[in-house]
Amino acid sequence: MKDNKTIYEQLGGTYREENGSLVPDVELPEQKPIGKYGRMHLDYLKQHRRGRYSALLGEGRLNAYLADVDEQAHEMLTSLTVELAKNQGIDEHLKVTDQMRWVQMMNNVNSQAEEIVLKEIVFPCQAEEKAIDELLFELQKGEDSVTNKGYIEFSDVETELTKSK
Numbered sequence: 001m002k003d004n005k006t007i008y009e010q011l012g013g014t015y016r017e018e019n020g021s022l023v024p025d026v027e028l029p030e031q032k033p034i035g036k037y038g039r040m041h042l043d044y045l046k047q048h049r050r051g052r053y054s055a056l057l058g059e060g061r062l063n064a065y066l067a068d069v070d071e072q073a074h075e076m077l078t079s080l081t082v083e084l085a086k087n088q089g090i091d092e093h094l095k096v097t098d099q100m101r102w103v104q105m106m107n108n109v110n111s112q113a114e115e116i117v118l119k120e121i122v123f124p125c126q127a128e129e130k131a132i133d134e135l136l137f138e139l140q141k142g143e144d145s146v147t148n149k150g151y152i153e154f155s156d157v158e159t160e161l162t163k164s165k
Contacts, residue, residue, distance in 0.1 A: 031063050038070030040122045048125070073121045080113035 008024060009015075015022040034042070042062075045053040056062040085091075088105060095102040 032067035034063065034066045035070040035074070037073035037117070037122050038066035040118075041069045041073075042066055044123050069121060073117050076121060077113050077117045080116055081109055084109045084112055 006013075014025045016025055017023070042053075045056075053062070056065050085106065088109065090102065090105050090109065094105070
């Protein structure tokens with residue numbers, strides 16, 4: 001006699017009956033909250049790293065990954081803000097003596113720290129992408145200016161590779 005179990009049942013899945021229909025008993029894993037930087041990184045993945053986004057989504061690790069990115073960004077933002085404020089001499093004495101100057105300087109420090117966090121954690125490869133785009137643009141123009149900027153010719157790379165073998 002042939003076993004008429006579905007693949008889902010063969011893998012250990014069960015069903016429950018709702019309104020006369022069998023519905024699979026599936027529960028989503030616990031979802032961690034995603035903050036500002038996690039959502040920004042999600043948009044970045046969707047627009048620029050579609051393969052990585054699809055892989056994380058398919059493996060069910062997207063939410064945990066984004067929560068981790070958000071946590072790293074907040075930790076880096078906090079430590080950078082403290083370090084930059086200390087380096088610029090922003091302290092409680094300044095806060096007491098010249099409150100408006102303290103607010104101005106702290107806003108500046110926060111902006112600097114956030115810019116660093118965005119470049120290094122949230123949008124990590126945009127600087128590299130910009131450099132590659134500029135190189136491709138120069139190559140499409142067909143000028144020799146690419147080699148004059150210190151870039152290596154492909155023939156030079158091939159020559160070096162054949163020498164090393």
